[in-house]
Amino acid sequence: MLKLEIEEAPExxxxxxxxxxxxxLFFPERGASTREAKAVCxxxxxxxxxxxxxxxxxxxxxxxxxMSERERRRxxxxxxxxxxxxxxxxxxxxx
Ligand code: SF4
Numbered sequence: 001m002l003k004l005e006i007e008e009a010p011e012x013x014x015x016x017x018x019x020x021x022x023x024x025l026f027f028p029e030r031g032a033s034t035r036e037a038k039a040v041c042x043x044x045x046x047x048x049x050x051x052x053x054x055x056x057x058x059x060x061x062x063x064x065x066x067m068s069e070r071e072r073r074r075x076x077x078x079x080x081x082x083x084x085x086x087x088x089x090x091x092x093x094x095x
Contacts, residue, residue: 025037
């Protein structure tokens with residue numbers, strides 16, 4: 001018997017502003033403008049979900065949640081610093 005595994009898209013993707021928009025817009029060549037993609041993201045109601053998905057899944061390329069790779073890297077770095085600081089506080093409180 002044939003077993004089909006169908007991966008359901010997260011609900012938020014069904015509400016994305018970029019549905020039907022050329023995906024190439026969101027994966028510009030290095031150095032190319034991200035302005036058009038970010039304009040699509042600007043009014044997107046699932047922007048936070050999209051950004052969080054990209055951060056959680058380590059998406060390294062493209063515009064997600066209205067942010068470039070570099071902008072997402074900054075957020076990941078900031079979160080890592082916050083986690084390290086929280087871990088240090090927790091260590092100090094148990095010592
Ligand atoms: S934030 Fe941008 S890339 Fe993400 S779903 Fe919305 S329009 Fe698409």
